Amino acid sequence: MMKIRKILTGLALAAFAASSLAASGLTGRPAPDFALKSSTGENLRLSEYRGDVVMINFWATWCGPCRQEMPLLDELYTRYERVGFNLLGVNIDDDSSRAMNMIHELGVNFPVLFDSRKEVSKLYDVDAMPVTVLVDREGNVRFVHQGYKPGYEEKYLDQVRSLLRE
Amino acid sequence: MTLVKTLCFAPALLLISSAATIAQESAPMDADAAIAEATTVAAAESESRDKFRALDNDVQSLKKEVLDLNRDLFLLEEELLFPANSQVAFFISMDVGEYFKLDSVSLKVDGKEVANYLYTDREVDALLRGGVHRVHMANLKTGEHELIAIFTGQGPHTRDYRRGATVQIDKGIGAKYLELEITDRVKKQQPEFEIKEWE
Numbered sequence: 001m002m003k004i005r006k007i008l009t010g011l012a013l014a015a016f017a018a019s020s021l022a023a024s025g026l027t028g029r030p031a032p033d034f035a036l037k038s039s040t041g042e043n044l045r046l047s048e049y050r051g052d053v054v055m056i057n058f059w060a061t062w063c064g065p066c067r068q069e070m071p072l073l074d075e076l077y078t079r080y081e082r083v084g085f086n087l088l089g090v091n092i093d094d095d096s097s098r099a100m101n102m103i104h105e106l107g108v109n110f111p112v113l114f115d116s117r118k119e120v121s122k123l124y125d126v127d128a129m130p131v132t133v134l135v136d137r138e139g140n141v142r143f144v145h146q147g148y149k150p151g152y153e154e155k156y157l158d159q160v161r162s163l164l165r166e
Numbered sequence: 167m168t169l170v171k172t173l174c175f176a177p178a179l180l181l182i183s184s185a186a187t188i189a190q191e192s193a194p195m196d197a198d199a200a201i202a203e204a205t206t207v208a209a210a211e212s213e214s215r216d217k218f219r220a221l222d223n224d225v226q227s228l229k230k231e232v233l234d235l236n237r238d239l240f241l242l243e244e245e246l247l248f249p250a251n252s253q254v255a256f257f258i259s260m261d262v263g264e265y266f267k268l269d270s271v272s273l274k275v276d277g278k279e280v281a282n283y284l285y286t287d288r289e290v291d292a293l294l295r296g297g298v299h300r301v302h303m304a305n306l307k308t309g310e311h312e313l314i315a316i317f318t319g320q321g322p323h324t325r326d327y328r329r330g331a332t333v334q335i336d337k338g339i340g341a342k343y344l345e346l347e348i349t350d351r352v353k354k355q356q357p358e359f360e361i362k363e364w365e
Contacts, residue, residue, distance in 0.1 A: 035283075035284040036284065037284065042286070042287065043269065043284040043285060043286045043287075044286060045286045045288075045289070048288060
């Protein structure tokens, strides 16, 4: 019984390592470009933000930590927007109306894009929720965070500030 | 007494004069050494500057070689992936655009979606300024093919607009270039979608 438990734990750890490796494999590489329709009806393309620090936050309405994280990200966005920081929230719900309701409910100001075809989340190997990707001014992926726990916002803050200083 | 004094001072004077001579001789020696040292330093500096310049030139030429290699590889990749004989390229262009604000273009070749491109405001602006966008490049066998282009955007009175245009492509030997042009039909106050073949 103990052996089985050990094997299962090992497998779970291996799966976790493999999943974090998938997303972190992007670190240091050019961020894959994409264009999506936003909540304002405008189409937004990542490459048009070259020269700015961009945070891409993949989220879904059914994800609890996303709901917890979004107001904090919005604070970060309103604070650093004027110094060349952009935040693109990428919603992966099949139905974008749910996402619209949640945006209004939470009152977030950053642009939210709809990836209902899941093409962009595939490009970024999103296999956890939320996933936060930080892209530097050169358009390279510098940090990838999977999931959200209270306190992560401090990490984001440090990383955003260091990228803005570059 | 005076004689004794003179005799006593004589060696002292001799000593002083010899010391002065030595000093006189050593002063030019120090200056020479300093000049020689300065010359050596200057030579070393100029040598290091030359070396640095040579290194900089090497780096620049290496950079150029890398860029050339990158270009060659890109061309080679294009030639291998899209051989000229089977190559078909699709371009989007816009003229005036008063009756249509482009949002996206979807292309289907022989019933299969091959491209779906969302245009940002900047891209639309570039198209309106005369830009041409290569939306897709593919390989097609020689023979008949059907191309369906679906344009979505905002039509007259900012209404959502979706229009399709179909064309039969006769792919012969050699590359083919197709331009999907969006123009305004003033009489009807409607946009028009045309597919032209570049000769």
